[in-house]
Amino acid sequence: MIRSYFIYPVQFLVLVLLQVLILNNIQFSGYINPFLYLAFILWLPFETPKWLLMSISFLTGLTIDVFSNTMGMHTSASVFLAFCRPFFVELFAPRDGYEVNQRPSIQDLGLGWFLKYSAILVLCHHLFLFYVEVFRFTDFWNTLARAFSSAAFTLICIVIAEYFRVNVESKR
Amino acid sequence: MRNLIHFISKYSYFFLFLLFEVFAFYILFLNNNYQGASFLNSTNAITGGLYSSYADWTDYLNLKEVNQTLAEENKRLQSQQFGSYTPLFENEIVLNDSVLQLKYVFLNSKVINNSTHRQNNYLTLNTGTLNGVKAGMGVIGPSGVVGVVKNVSEHYASVLSLLHRSAKISVKLKSSNYFGSLQWQGDNYRFGKVEDIPKHVQLNVGDTLVTSGFSATFPEGIATAVIQEFQPIEGDNFYDIKVKFLTDFKNLSQLYVVKNIYRTELEDLETLTGEGDD
Numbered sequence: 001m002i003r004s005y006f007i008y009p010v011q012f013l014v015l016v017l018l019q020v021l022i023l024n025n026i027q028f029s030g031y032i033n034p035f036l037y038l039a040f041i042l043w044l045p046f047e048t049p050k051w052l053l054m055s056i057s058f059l060t061g062l063t064i065d066v067f068s069n070t071m072g073m074h075t076s077a078s079v080f081l082a083f084c085r086p087f088f089v090e091l092f093a094p095r096d097g098y099e100v101n102q103r104p105s106i107q108d109l110g111l112g113w114f115l116k117y118s119a120i121l122v123l124c125h126h127l128f129l130f131y132v133e134v135f136r137f138t139d140f141w142n143t144l145a146r147a148f149s150s151a152a153f154t155l156i157c158i159v160i161a162e163y164f165r166v167n168v169e170s171k172r
Numbered sequence: 173m174r175n176l177i178h179f180i181s182k183y184s185y186f187f188l189f190l191l192f193e194v195f196a197f198y199i200l201f202l203n204n205n206y207q208g209a210s211f212l213n214s215t216n217a218i219t220g221g222l223y224s225s226y227a228d229w230t231d232y233l234n235l236k237e238v239n240q241t242l243a244e245e246n247k248r249l250q251s252q253q254f255g256s257y258t259p260l261f262e263n264e265i266v267l268n269d270s271v272l273q274l275k276y277v278f279l280n281s282k283v284i285n286n287s288t289h290r291q292n293n294y295l296t297l298n299t300g301t302l303n304g305v306k307a308g309m310g311v312i313g314p315s316g317v318v319g320v321v322k323n324v325s326e327h328y329a330s331v332l333s334l335l336h337r338s339a340k341i342s343v344k345l346k347s348s349n350y351f352g353s354l355q356w357q358g359d360n361y362r363f364g365k366v367e368d369i370p371k372h373v374q375l376n377v378g379d380t381l382v383t384s385g386f387s388a389t390f391p392e393g394i395a396t397a398v399i400q401e402f403q404p405i406e407g408d409n410f411y412d413i414k415v416k417f418l419t420d421f422k423n424l425s426q427l428y429v430v431k432n433i434y435r436t437e438l439e440d441l442e443t444l445t446g447e448g449d450d
Contacts (some may be wrong), residue, residue, distance in 0.1 A: 010384075021226050024287065033289050050185050058192050067219050068287065069294035069330060072200025079192040079272075083185075132200070133291045134358070 008044070011165075012060065015040045020067040023157075026145050032150050034157045035074075037064055038125060041081055042118050042158065043165075045103050050086055057082035070133075077129035084124045092117055106159075107166050119151075126151040180269040197348060198274035220284070220328035224298050229285040238425040245314040276391045278312075278428040279303055281329070288421045292410070293335040299429065300327040308437040309428040310389035317341055317383060318427055329429070335361055335421055342387060343396060346380040348373065354381065354397060354415065361421050364397060365415040371404045373411075381415060388435040 003168075026033065041057050061078030064070050071144040089104075092113060102108045104117060129135075130147040180187060281299035299305050301324050309321045311331050319333040332339055335356050341364060344351035352368040366381060379399045385392025397415035405412050432438075 021222075051188055054185075054188055054192060058196075061196070066216070067222075068290075069203075069296075070290065070292070071203035072196045072198070076193055076196035076200065079196060083189045109177065139358075 008040075011043065012040055015161075016060070016063055016067075019064060025063050026070055032146075032153050034150065034154045035064075035125070035129075036154065036157045036161060038078075038081065038122060038154060039158045039161050041078060041085070042104060046089060053085065054079060054082040061097060073129060073132050076132055077125050080128045081121055081125040085121060088117060088120055106162050114162065115155075116158070119155055122154050122158070123148075123151045125140065126154065173323040179434055184409050198228060202446055216325060217327075220296065220325065223296055224328075227282070227298075231282075234423060237423050240313040241423075242426060257336050267413075275433055277431040277433065279305065279431065280306075280426060280428050282426060283424045284328075286421070286424055291337055293333040293421075294322070295331040295333055295424065296333070296426075297321075297329045297331060297427065297429070300325050302326050304330045304431065305429050306431075309388070309432075311427050312371070312390065312394055312430060313419050313424055313427045315420075316394060317390060317420075318419060318424065320389060321429065333421065334364070334417070334419075335373075341390065341396075342384040343381040344384040345369070345373070345375075346382045346393075346395070350384070351384045352410075352413070355443050356393075362416055364417060366397070366399075366415050367410060369411050369413060370409055371411060374398060375411065376399060388438045390430060390433045391432075433440065 012039070015037045019035065023034050023036055040090060041053075044053060044056065057078040058075060061075035064074040064078075078116070078125055094109075104114070106114045109117075126147040127144075130143050134143050191311050201450045207294050243408050275294070281297040281298060283295050284298050285296035287293045287295075295311075297305070297311070305321055307324055307356070311318045311321060317334055319331040319336070319339065321329050322332040323330040334341065334354075337356070337358055340353050340355050342351060343354045350369050350373045352366045354364055354366050369375070377399055380395050381397045381399070382390060383390040383394045383396060395418055400414045400416045402411050402413040404410075
């Protein structure tokens with residue numbers, strides 16, 4: 001059991017490096033930028049204490065901010081994501097609750113569950129992030145469109161990464 | 173007291189959330205301050221080191237375009253050289269060199285990190301205080317203004333790009349001396365907007381806008397943008413001008429940090445009269 005936690009620092013490192021070195025340089029039509037690092041927060045086990053979840057998200061956001069010179073933006077949005085996560089985890093719980101060894105993954109809970117869980121949380125994060133970035137409501141619809149299109153793109157990346165993770169873990 | 177403790181422990185999760193958010197917004201505002209230095213940024217040793225070693229690998233990918241722009245700049249500078257001109261009439265004017273005094277010094281530096289897709293974009297350069305870079309210095313590229321240095325560490329500098337919502341530079345028409353301010357609108361990274369040019373000025377699509385040289389940051393006459401389209405604003409005395417940046421901000425590699433030797437003198441004077449511009 002202890003051993004399985006070692007995977008998280010590795011995931012953190014890989015996802016942050018992927019984000020700052022590769023994904024931050026990808027933009028489609030000047031707007032859409034996937035934020036794959038969110039997968040790290042989404043993948044944390046269900047039994048993570050709330051305070052720890054929030055502190056980890058805070059540090060993750062801060063790391064991304066330091067690298068991309070967007071001080072505070074990703075930090076606040078990630079903390080908001082961590083704040084929302086327990087509610088949606090409760091909301092989407094199966095009738096008998098989660099089992100002890102289940103993790104938030106496609107493998108354990110199915111594609112449908114993972115899609116709705118990550119879609120709603122990614123959307124929460126992106127709406128928060130994009131409105132904090134422009135910091136006013138004059139470009140409301142434009143910002144909304146950007147948040148939605150980026151969220152869709154992030155979601156696709158997360159699902160791909162999820163299948164990749166399942167593959168890597170089943171090989172071990 | 174017991175009630176208070178009970179209350180706090182009951183909602184501790186929410187209070188922790190608030191605490192983190194307050195901190196996040198605190199650093200957000202600290203950083204958004206146009207001239208304010210922030211304590212966490214990409215000039216620190218870890219992020220700077222990572223970006224510069226990453227740039228060492230990826231630099232080769234756009235060498236062709238970089239060489240192209242540098243060659244064009246060389247061509248332009250070559251044609252401006254004294255030897256490229258021939259006097260029309262002999263004995264007319266003798267240019268006495270000692271009349272001119274050096275005002276701007278250029279430090280060349282390499283971009284190791286860059287972004288164009290955010291609302292507030294920054295670049296990181298591989299030169300720092302050890303090379304003489306200071307906060308507030310201008311940064312220009314082979315084809316126009318790029319930004320202003322915001323934070324500096326020993327080996328790296330973080331530059332507030334022209335593609336930043338609070339970046340504003342003073343430009344003027346190359347053909348006449350009417351000046352306005354150039355700003356990015358936060359949408360397409362190729363286009364910006366110029367304000368404050370009065371309606372009675374004759375404009376043409378394709379007119380070049382150059383830096384005005386009013387502030388101590390940029391030398392005068394650096395071509396920065398061309399007019400794409402313009403229309404007079406209803407009920408106002410000014411034009412609404414859409415311009416295209418000459419610099420392609422997605423393809424930046426070699427830039428120059430501009431050091432104005434008389435900067436402090438100019439600024440001291442302007443604060444004395446209370447007319448600090450830009």
